[in-house]
Amino acid sequence: MEHGSLEDSSASTFSIMEEDHTLANSVRFVLNQDPRVAFCGYSIPHPSENKVNIRVQTTGDPAKDVLKDSLQDLMVMCQHIRGTFDTAVADFRGNKLADAMDIDLNKK
Amino acid sequence: MPKKGTKSKKAVDDVPDQQENKLPDYLELQRTRVVCNADAPIHTQGFQYSGAFAAMGVDNSVSVEKFCKNFKIDIKRLTEDDMEFDMIGVDASIANAFRRILIAEVPTMAIEKIFMADNTSVIADEVLSHRLGLIPLDADPRLFDYISENDVPNERNTIVFKLHVSCEKGSQRITVKSGELEWLPEGSQLSMASPAQSGDKQKTFTSFSQSQKEILEKPLGVKFKDITIARLGPGQAIELEAHAVKGVGKVHAKWSPVATAWYRMLPEVVILEQIEGEEAEELVKKCPVNVFDIEDLGNGGKRAVVAKPRACTLCRECVMGPCGEKIQLRRVRDHFIYTIESTGALPPEVLFTEAVKILEEKCERVISELS
Ligand code: SF4
Numbered sequence: 256m257e258h259g260s261l262e263d264s265s266a267s268t269f270s271i272m273e274e275d276h277t278l279a280n281s282v283r284f285v286l287n288q289d290p291r292v293a294f295c296g297y298s299i300p301h302p303s304e305n306k307v308n309i310r311v312q313t314t315g316d317p318a319k320d321v322l323k324d325s326l327q328d329l330m331v332m333c334q335h336i337r338g339t340f341d342t343a344v345a346d347f348r349g350n351k352l353a354d355a356m357d358i359d360l361n362k363k
Numbered sequence: 364m365p366k367k368g369t370k371s372k373k374a375v376d377d378v379p380d381q382q383e384n385k386l387p388d389y390l391e392l393q394r395t396r397v398v399c400n401a402d403a404p405i406h407t408q409g410f411q412y413s414g415a416f417a418a419m420g421v422d423n424s425v426s427v428e429k430f431c432k433n434f435k436i437d438i439k440r441l442t443e444d445d446m447e448f449d450m451i452g453v454d455a456s457i458a459n460a461f462r463r464i465l466i467a468e469v470p471t472m473a474i475e476k477i478f479m480a481d482n483t484s485v486i487a488d489e490v491l492s493h494r495l496g497l498i499p500l501d502a503d504p505r506l507f508d509y510i511s512e513n514d515v516p517n518e519r520n521t522i523v524f525k526l527h528v529s530c531e532k533g534s535q536r537i538t539v540k541s542g543e544l545e546w547l548p549e550g551s552q553l554s555m556a557s558p559a560q561s562g563d564k565q566k567t568f569t570s571f572s573q574s575q576k577e578i579l580e581k582p583l584g585v586k587f588k589d590i591t592i593a594r595l596g597p598g599q600a601i602e603l604e605a606h607a608v609k610g611v612g613k614v615h616a617k618w619s620p621v622a623t624a625w626y627r628m629l630p631e632v633v634i635l636e637q638i639e640g641e642e643a644e645e646l647v648k649k650c651p652v653n654v655f656d657i658e659d660l661g662n663g664g665k666r667a668v669v670a671k672p673r674a675c676t677l678c679r680e681c682v683m684g685p686c687g688e689k690i691q692l693r694r695v696r697d698h699f700i701y702t703i704e705s706t707g708a709l710p711p712e713v714l715f716t717e718a719v720k721i722l723e724e725k726c727e728r729v730i731s732e733l734s
Contacts, residue, residue, distance in 0.1 A: 257733070271729055277463045278725045284456040287411040288425040323733055326726040328427050332457070333723045335431045336450075337716055343448065344712045347438040 257319060267318035269309045279307040285325040291316050386421055397628065399692040401682045409696055445704045446711040451697065458626055458699045464718040465624040467613040471708045472502040472522060474605045478553055478568060481602040486593045495605050496617045498541050499586040499706040506579060507609045516569040522583055522607040523547040523569060529600030537595050542588030548575040553604050586707035620714055622704040628694035630675035634667060636689040643667035649680050
């Protein structure tokens with residue numbers, strides 16, 4: 256849910272249900288890295304309510320688009336992390352196998 | 364293994380240049396390191412805002428391309444149920460998101476319902492049930508669906524185990540181990556109502572339409588067969604049926620797939636001023652994890668060097684006392700030493716990939732909600 260004004264789309268608060276620090280803090284980080292953002296922050300109004308408010312103020316672009324872009328960026332980052340991780344695991348396994356073979360060869 | 368001694372000698376300005384316009388050294392230090400002084404750490408916050416250095420003509424923003432270029436993962440240890448790796452070039456907020464997801468949001472299977480037919484042991488029903496709930500199951504949660512309140516338990520969302528043990532009168536006391544939980548691939552064997560009149564098929568607590576043996580590749584069971592569940596004295600018996608369902612750690616810790624998952628920032632120990640002779644010997648002795656080592660100088664003199672900074676536990680013993688001023692303890696802000704200890708349902712590397720996927724799903728959900 257978005258709370259903002261009709262005339263000025265560059266500042267809005269987004270209420271997201273069923274989310275917590277996990278998403279909000281990551282998104283806040285990505286938003287902060289975006290040069291279009293003038294201010295951003297998040298809060299959890301009450302600890303027993305599953306809800307976060309993310310505030311985005313931009314230098315002109317619609318806040319909603321900027322937030323969407325950030326989420327998109329975060330997704331791309333996650334995909335990259337996953338890819339890198341999988342390659343690293345495969346490499347690690349490969350090296351271990353190679354090492355084991357080396358030892359065998361050395362033993363003769 | 365990390366190359367010994369290379370990290371420590373690296374000064375701050377060796378960090379790969381991220382900007383064309385470089386920041387002055389002291390700001391670069393604040394940006395990339397947490398400095399741990401004897402009294403308290405400083406520069407813990409870092410600079411997140413993209414325009415933090417705009418006045419100096421330095422761009423602090425991170426685009427996705429830049430992130431992808433600098434991001435690295437280096438696996439240090441990988442076994443069946445635990446792993447350690449270095450995650451480099453990522454902010455704490457994202458590293459922490461994965462940690463939180465690993466602990467609270469990656470699903471597993473755990474025993475949720477107990478149908479107690481008989482329990483004459485000294486351990487109370489509810490305590491026994493709780494103990495059973497905490498037993499890690501060797502079942503891949505990705506093969507199962509969540510069950511909601513109104514769902515009928517079926518072969519896709521419930522795993523049924525039976526425990527039927529008794530200790531004969533006049534014999535020795537026995538210990539009931541988790542290995543005695545017997546998997547029932549055909550579903551519950553307890554009938555729901557008192558003797559069914561129409562004889563054909565008794566209604567049980569589950570309605571499996573096929574055997575789980577047909578839909579799963581390997582038989583299910585408990586991960587560790589030697590967990591003590593209860594002790595039975597002569598004449599005592601336990602008879603129960605346990606239904607395991609899929610869930611996440613934030614509902615109950617028994618569904619948490621990790622014993623724990625944690626990270627620490629890479630320690631960096633810097634000797635600012637040469638420490639020689641007696642003092643060096645003293646320093647080497649002072650560190651409980653042997654971070655420092657002695658290097659012989661040609662003329663019979665001795666000098667302290669940093670040998671394995673990675674082992675530093677940040678006890679700060681070395682920065683207190685006489686030569687404390689000559690040493691600086693730092694942590695690299697974007698280098699995380701990540702450790703994942705799995706409880707057994709899934710191997711640790713799969714858990715991490717699952718965690719990353721969950722964060723992606725969260726983003727996707729919010730994007731679709733916004734549009
Ligand atoms: S802080 Fe403690 S562990 Fe780290 S180098 Fe100093 S004495 Fe050693």
